Structures are given as structure tokens and as C-alpha cells.
Amino acid sequence: MTGIDQYKKNKRSLKSILLAGSLLISGLLSAQQPKVLQHGAHRVGKRTDVEMATWRGYGMGQFIHWGVYSLFGGELNGNYYNGAAEWIRSWKDMPNGVYDSAYKQFNPSSFDATQWAKMAKQMGVRYVTFTTKHHDGFCLWPSKYTDYTIANSPCKKDIVKQVVDAYTKEGIDVYLYFSIMDWHNPDWRYDLKTKEDSVAFERFKLFTKKQLTELLQQYPQTKGLWFDGTWDNSWKKSGAFTDTLEQYLKTLHPGLIIGSRFRADEFGNRHVDATGVLMGDYEQGWERKIPKTYADVHGNDWDCVMTIPENGWGYQKKWLGHWKTTNEILEMTAQCVSLGGNFVLNFGPKPDGTFRPEEVEIAKEAGEWMKINNAAIYNCEYAGWEKQDWGYYTKKTNENKVYMIVFNVPVSRSLKVKPSKNTLVDKAYLLTAPGKTLSLEKLDYDASFIQLPSAQYKQPFVIVLETKEGGEKSDEQKAKT
Structure with missing residues (x-):
């Protein structure tokens, strides 16, 4: 290789290095720039209005899955569908025509909304x-935009x-x-792959x-909308529309609450934008x-929706596998509220x-406990105290009260309490016996033992802690080890 050739080669290498460096710097600068989204979240942080404050304080909710699918109860020709019963139309052995005509037999003669509400x-x-x-796609209200409704069933009542x-x-x-996804509507698409798909969608x-x-206008008492069936590409590719629709619905019904399942951003992200x-309330x-x-909740409001059997939402003739006891349900409720969320049982x-008799019994037993202990569930939030094995803390919003919801009593009957920083426990007593103060044995670092009376505990119970500011540590405690 001549000196000139070597010079040209070195020059080309230098240009390549400079170009690579330039691209790297450009990429780093671009990565540092925040994305500006047209259809992402429109708010950072929690809603602060009255409607959302009410939602935040619910503590316990109910979900009801009911429709034509209840006629089958997760069973077809003697075979039981090992999954959510309301999906049975999509089961490979279910002829669509058989399912789509089943509404002609939907006539719930014992339905009584008042009894439902009183049980709840x-x-x-x-x-x-x-x-x-x-x-x-079957509507439990008489929608004027489809014939596939309760109005054309033997029931004819406006269930909603x-x-x-x-x-x-x-x-x-x-x-x-x-549900956005609608198996009955011929214009529904799972994806938009052709012009015809786009026109139909x-x-x-x-x-x-x-x-x-129609729903918001006919039922103005509605506090919010809970969406499902929004995970397919057709909906995810409609970010601009979903954003516009959400804003329209909230204009139509001020204060309306909509969760994070509804819409997508312009990149098809759901729940959380790019x-x-x-995205959502x-x-x-x-x-x-x-x-x-x-x-794990990243400072957001949230709730947990839970089934009693494993993955059982709509009615199932057989509850396959484990189904939850009342104490399990109560513990899940306490756990959710202790982490700043609501618990919703289906x-x-x-x-x-x-x-089902099992559902009625669980509702009755949970209600008996809630009647006595609801102060630890309603209008409560995350306390920020160190979790202990005996159960869960909840804190009454805007009050100096922390509740201990106890599920596991140690053999010593001594419950350790470790408050958040600059908080001291001033007084402790059973929620059911406010006049009898429980003894507090002081430990290091502002912790305490609460000694329980010698008694048998057959169900979870609540201890009230009245708190005050304090907790300044001694010089010895502050010393480095």
C-alpha cells in the first residue's frame, strides 16, 4: 500500500468515526428529550375532585357478570368449560348460531334488583x-342501535x-x-388489515x-364506566378516536370516572402511555x-377485581378448583385498602x-364482619408503616388514627407495631372495646409491643391506634454502627 493509499484509508476511517460519534450524540440527545404525545395521559398524578375522593374511600365494591351466557353455566353437552363462563360463545365446540339464538330463552323470572341491592x-x-x-354483544338495556337486546327476549324488562x-x-x-369487543356486530374487527376492515370499523x-x-343519558345516576375487550389491534390502532371519545363522555357526564383499560395512545400503548x-382515572x-x-402501584389510584372461584366471573354450574372463604375475602379487602386501593368481589x-347459596353466605358473613369493623375499611388509605406478619395497617384519611386489622395472632399474643417516621402511638384499644386501653410495651426505634388479652380469636379483628407527632431518636440511636 502506498503512502497516498494509506492516507485515503485513514481519512475514510476518521470520517466513519466522526459520523458514528455524531449519530451516538444525536441519539443520546434525542433520548433525553421527553416524548410529546397528542393522545397520551392528560394529567400527571391523581384526580383531586370530590367524585374521585369518594371513589378512593369506597373500600369494598361488588362486580356482577350476568347475561345470556348464564343459561349455559360453563357447560355444553356434558362438558365443562375450564375457563371464564362468559367466554363460552368463543369455545370451539359452541356453534355461534346456537349461542346467538339463546337470548330467546333468557327469562329470569326470579330476578329482583331490590333483593340484589339489599344483599350488597x-x-x-x-x-x-x-x-x-x-x-x-347482548344488551341488558333496550338499546335502539341493535335488535340484540333484552327488549327482544322473553324478559323484556330494562335490567340495567x-x-x-x-x-x-x-x-x-x-x-x-x-365491552368494546362485540362478537355479534358484523363491523367488529380484531385487526385492521384491509381498507374494508377500516371502513367497517x-x-x-x-x-x-x-x-x-345512550347509557349515560338513560341512566344519569351512573358514576363511571368500566371497559373491557379493548386489547385487540383494531382498538389499539384507534388511539386518537379513543382519546376523543373519552373526553366527549366526560363532557357529557361531568365527574365521570373511567379506568385505564379504555383507551390507547398513538403508539397503541394501553393503561400507561409511551x-x-x-391513562385513565x-x-x-x-x-x-x-x-x-x-x-408496585406507582402512586396511582387502583382497585382489584376478584372472583370467588378460580377465574369464575359469569355463572358456572360447577365451581372447579378452589373457591375463597369469607376470611380470605376479608383479608384481600384489608390488604387492598392497606395499599391504597379498593377491593371488588364478583x-x-x-x-x-x-x-348461588355460596355467594349469599359469603355476602352475609362478610357483612356481619363489616358491620362491626368497617371503620378500618371505609375512607382509609395507605399508612406507610412497616408491614408486620399479624396483618395490615390502614389509616383513616385526614385523621390521626391507624387501624391494625389482625388475621394472625402470634403464640405470644404480642403484636409488634412500627410507625412511620415522626409518628408515635399514643393509645391503643380494640375497635369493639374503646374504653379498655391495651398496654403498650416500648421498644427501640419507636416500635412497641401491644399485648393482647388472653382470649381466643376466631375471626379477624381490629385494633385502633391513636397517634401523635414525635419519635425523635436519641443520640445513641442515631449513631452509626
Whole structure:
């Protein structure tokens, strides 16, 4: 190689290095620039209005899955569907024609919305979410935008109106479940791959907007909408529309609460947008699971929706596998509230409109406990105290009261309490015996032992802690080790 050739080679290498460096710097600068989204979250942090404060303080809610699918109860020709019963239309052995004509037999002669609402009231429920339309597309209200409704069944009653009116009368707030995915509508698409798909889905979007408008106008008591069936590419590719629709619905119904399942940003992200900010008024990702720590909720409002059997939402003739006891349900409620969320328990009424005996019993037993101990559940929040093995802390919002909801009593009957920084326990007593102070044995670092009376505890109970500011540590405690 000549000197000139070597010079040219070195020059080319230098240019390549400079170009690579330039691209790297450009990439780093670009990565440092925050993304500006047109259809991402429109708010950072929690809503601070009255409606959302009410939602935040509910503590316990009820979910009801009911529709044509209850006629099958998860069973077809002697075979039981090992999954959510309301999905049976999508089961490979279920002829669509058989399912789509089943509404002609839907006639719940024993349905009584007042009895439903009274059972929920006795249980301690503060809000209910009711399925107006599931993935099958059958409407439990007489929608004028489709013939596939309760009005054309033998029932003919406006089920949604009866539920809304009965629960509202009992002082229970109503939220309406609505599935975007609609197996009955010919314009529904899972994806938009052709021009014909896009044209059909434009019609479907207009249909959806009309039905949602209809629900809010016909049932103005509604506090919020709970969406499902929004995970397919067709909806995820409609970020601009979903954003516009959400804003329209909130203009139509000021104060309306909508969770994070509804819409997508322009990149198809759901729940959380491309910048990592929650879209919606609360996080809906906690389905049949509970966060392990407060950090897992990322400072968002949230709730957990839970089934009694494993994955059993709509009515199932057989509850396969484990189903939860009342004490399990109560512990899940306490755990959710202790982490700043609400707990929502699902019920799946039978085709005649009544509940399973197991559901009735759980509602009754949970209600008996809630009647005595609801102060530790309603209008409570995350306390920020160090978790102990005996159970869960909740803190009364805007008060200096912390509740210990005790599920596991140590053999020593000594319950360790470790407050948050600059907080001291001033007084402790059983919620059921406010006049009898429990002894506090002081430990290092502002911790204490609460000694329980010698008694047998057959169900969870609550201890009230009255607190005050303090907790300044001694010089010896501050010393480094």
C-alpha cells in the first residue's frame, strides 16, 4: 500500500468515526428529550375532585357478570368449560348460531334488583359494577342501535334500569361495565388489515359512541364506566378516536370516572402511555391479583377485581378448583385498602336471577364482619408503616388514627407495631372495646409491643391506634454502627 493509499484509508476511517460519534450524540440527545404525545395521559398524578375522593374511600365494591351466557353455566353437552363462563360463545365446540339464538330463552323470572341491592348493602358494598353488555354483544338495556337486546327476549324488562335504580336507592354508587369487543356486530374487527376492515370499523366506532351516549343519558345516576375487550389491534390502532371519545363522555357526564383499560395512545400503548404515565382515572391492571408492595402501584389510584372461584366471573354450574372463604375475602379487602386501593368481589347470578347459596353466605358473613369493623375499611388509605406478619395497617384519611386489622395472632399474643417516621402511638384499644386501653410495651426505634388479652380469636379483628407527632431518636440511636 502506498503512502497516498494509506492516507485515503485513514481519512475514510476518521470520517466513519466522526459520523458514528455524531449519530451516538444525536441519539443520546434525542433520548433525553421527553416524548410529546397528542393522545397520551392528560394529567400527571391523581384526580383531586370530590367524585374521585369518594371513589378512593369506597373500600369494598361488588362486580356482577350476568347475561345470556348464564343459561349455559360453563357447560355444553356434558362438558365443562375450564375457563371464564362468559367466554363460552368463543369455545370451539359452541356453534355461534346456537349461542346467538339463546337470548330467546333468557327469562329470569326470579330476578329482583331490590333483593340484589339489599344483599350488597348488608355486605358493606359501597359501589357496584354491572355488565350492561359483554363480549357476546347482548344488551341488558333496550338499546335502539341493535335488535340484540333484552327488549327482544322473553324478559323484556330494562335490567340495567332496575339495577341502577335499586342500588342507587340503597346508597350504593353504580358503575356500568361495557365491552368494546362485540362478537355479534358484523363491523367488529380484531385487526385492521384491509381498507374494508377500516371502513367497517369506522361504522363500529360510531355504533359504540352511540351506545355509550345512550347509557349515560338513560341512566344519569351512573358514576363511571368500566371497559373491557379493548386489547385487540383494531382498538389499539384507534388511539386518537379513543382519546376523543373519552373526553366527549366526560363532557357529557361531568365527574365521570373511567379506568385505564379504555383507551390507547398513538403508539397503541394501553393503561400507561409511551412516557410511562397512567391513562385513565385509576389503574385497572389488578385483575385477580393484588400488589405486593405500595411501590408496585406507582402512586396511582387502583382497585382489584376478584372472583370467588378460580377465574369464575359469569355463572358456572360447577365451581372447579378452589373457591375463597369469607376470611380470605376479608383479608384481600384489608390488604387492598392497606395499599391504597379498593377491593371488588364478583358475583355471577344464575339464569333465573338468583345467586348461588355460596355467594349469599359469603355476602352475609362478610357483612356481619363489616358491620362491626368497617371503620378500618371505609375512607382509609395507605399508612406507610412497616408491614408486620399479624396483618395490615390502614389509616383513616385526614385523621390521626391507624387501624391494625389482625388475621394472625402470634403464640405470644404480642403484636409488634412500627410507625412511620415522626409518628408515635399514643393509645391503643380494640375497635369493639374503646374504653379498655391495651398496654403498650416500648421498644427501640419507636416500635412497641401491644399485648393482647388472653382470649381466643376466631375471626379477624381490629385494633385502633391513636397517634401523635414525635419519635425523635436519641443520640445513641442515631449513631452509626
